[in-house]
Amino acid sequence: MAANMGNNTLIGKPQSRIDGPVKVSGQARYTSDYSFPGMLYAVPVGATVARGKLLSLDTKVAEAMPGVRAVFHGGNIGRLYRASFLMADLVLLDEKRPPLADNDVNYFGQYIAVVVADTFEQATAAADAVEARYAAERPVMNFDLLRGTELKQSDHRGDAVKAFESAAVKIDQVYSTPVQTHNAIELHGTVAVWEGGNCTLYDTVQGVGNHQLVMTQRLGIEREQLRVITRYLGSGFGGKISAWGHCCLAAAAARNLNRPVKLVLSRRQAFESAGHRPATQQRVRLGATAEGKLVSLQHDYVNTTAMVEDFTEYCAEASPFLYSTANMSSSSALARRTLGAATSMRGPGAVPGSFALESAMDELAYQLRIDPVALRHRNEPALDESMGIPFSSRHLTEALNMGAERFGWSQRSSEVGSMKRDGLTLGWGVAVAAWGAGRFASSAAVDLRADGTARVSCGTQDIGTGTYTILAQLVGERLGLAMDKVEVAIGDSNLPAGPLSGGSLVTSSLVPAVSRALDEVSQRLITAASLLPDVRWSQTKPEDLQVVKGRLVVKANPSGPALSFSEVLQQTGVRSLTGTGSSDGTILEKPKLSKHCFSAQFAEVTWQPEMARLRVSRVVTVIDSGRIINPKAGRNQIVGAVVMGVGMALFEGTEYDPRKGVALNTNLADYVMTTHADTPDIDVIFLDYPDFEVNELGAKGIGEIGMAGVAGAIANATYHATGVRVRQLPIRIEALLEQNQTGRELKKEPWPTHPTTKTTPQPHRANDSPDAPS
């Protein structure tokens, strides 16, 4: 492949998506767009208490309502199995308890029944008529997670405690992030169709293969009996990796009634029972010399998890290698709360983790009176100190410098509230982040066809990340074909097993698999030459032939006579040739090099203290994540990640009633997300250093790294503008107001305004002022 890189025509060039025309015309088929003759509609019934026992269920009224075909519950739905976690297959499943498994209620909205009727309206009305009695218990809902929780150490080197104690300068603070909900605009849904003993699930999933493995276990059928189809996904952000309970309800209902069943969750149900990013509370302790060299870094955290499911949000994942320090430790624990199952959400661990660590670094910079960019430079490691191995590719210093230049950072005056523009106070902040790079195991097939087209097939899916287009680019580039001559088949578990769309690993996983499939099909084309009527071709030894840009040539004379693959196939009477290829995953390998991607985020906020109006006006984001195969879609994805980061910083958080355990803002008006009008100017820079340790094109992922660091940069900018160090996301007006109302004259204080060397953390209660003056 490397030989072709000199005359790229498709790879690394901005390409419009090949699925664009069907997306803009409403023809792309998403899960709930499928309908079948005789199809019924299912609507789940959720528990109306958060914790306790389901004592009885009265379905009589519902069953008698017009159009109702059945009301299924634990007593009549049939067996649904617990799915196991098979590491070898990397089955991802965050809610292991099957729906309706027992009478325990573990969270508000947990399914207790499902109504199936002829129409959606009938099923909805009947679901409301199902009556349940409970023995309710008090839910466990406090978000003061660190208090009283015993932590378990996960990483350490040196003696972080001792080094911290004797450090010249110390930061010791607690940072909190709330429950966040993915809220992909496409609602979760399943359309289940049984024929004989075989089931097809049209499903909203980020991994057709993963879903097939989980659902065969759930339903107690064999793999060849279940097909999963996700041709288009209305994005997922991690929320559509796990097979949630509703998938089982739809599949079981369809099996029981022997009719196709469509089940689409309401937005509220998606909040309750289809995953969320858990709340975190993180204590970060930094010890440094007076010159700003870190001597100790401790990152300890607790995240919420459901009463009966374990999920760890690895907040300190990057902390062992992001900065150089001889002494480091991290520890963590889970806090059981009366919530539905937590799951991965865009940049799990890294995103909340970076907010905490990078806020602490900013606090350290202020305490030391060192520029925040310079402080990070001062602590840039020469190698991955956690494993004692070099980085495969790390250009964070350059990312910071380039971002600083583009942002105009040299114009920054560090004093709080000192920068003004058009009557607004400006705040400038910076943060960095890291995210792992690697591959999932993957396979793919490439067909060459006599009509001059090619087909690439892979059991992966495009969740909005541009996978259709990238596959067309990879194949078109190598075969010298325009992208419209490449048919891309994905989104079907019948295709060669492909990567799950998660962890920003799809592109890097596809590159070697597709490359090997192309190698194999090229070799087959050479073999087919022996059948050509022209003896000049058929009698040339295969080892003397090669395929360049889809054309058969003589190795010794590559610019001499050539036959296109379609000519070879037409002349030999063959319709198509197939090559398959696969590559291993890197998840379980012991690395020789530390493989990551990095980002440097610069944010500008504007602040109007007279009306407590804080807006994000500008973000510059520099991405160090290998070679970008399609900069057009890549840039868009980073912009989208920044947009979500703005939401995380300023708006997003699922709110619960602590007495009832019920989520209160379960709709898109009350769970506030970034809209058009909230979107700042976003400038995306790709450093574009290929990382050939990851694959032969040097491509890594970008979906998560683009979001990590954004909230931290905004929180740091907010401090710079307002003098308020908000350590609890989202940054609410109240937090900024309370500070102003204390009468503190922010602007007049010389910087640094906020020397913090508390040695005991002050965990925040909900609605506490994040930085109440003592």
Place this chain on the structure above:
Amino acid sequence: MAPGTEDFLKLSLHINGAAHAVRVDPRTTLLDCLRETVHLTGTKKGCDHGQCGACTVHINGRRVNSCLTFAAMHEADEITTIEGLGEPGTLHPMQVAFVEHDGYQCGYCTSGQIMSAVALLKEPCGPSDQDVKEYLGGNICRCGAYPNIVAAVQAVRRQSLL
């Protein structure tokens, strides 16, 4: 008492220039009628509460959240959905601009964004990007393709001034 099948309404709806005879539960929203009965699934459901804009269609040329209105209220109206705007090969200039400017990622909010954007062309929206951002404020894109969407809309507005 909940309506039974005998209470279903026979409606004649004018959608994308064609008459459609349908029989629906009186509680059926225009959105569900389009998607589940007429099988025009280009119009999407993202919230069912008028909060996301994914279900935007035109009723007599004006944009409406089709999840917030009942099908039975629109017998006299001309309804236009994304399918009525253009198909691959004969795309509307706004659809072309969305492809050109990568005004989407997953594509799920896209029908609604485009229907809003096309309606906006006839609304008293000011010329700046900020004006467009306000006018499209009701169309949420969780993928965050906002700047490209605005670029696509502005490109079409510039063309139409020529």
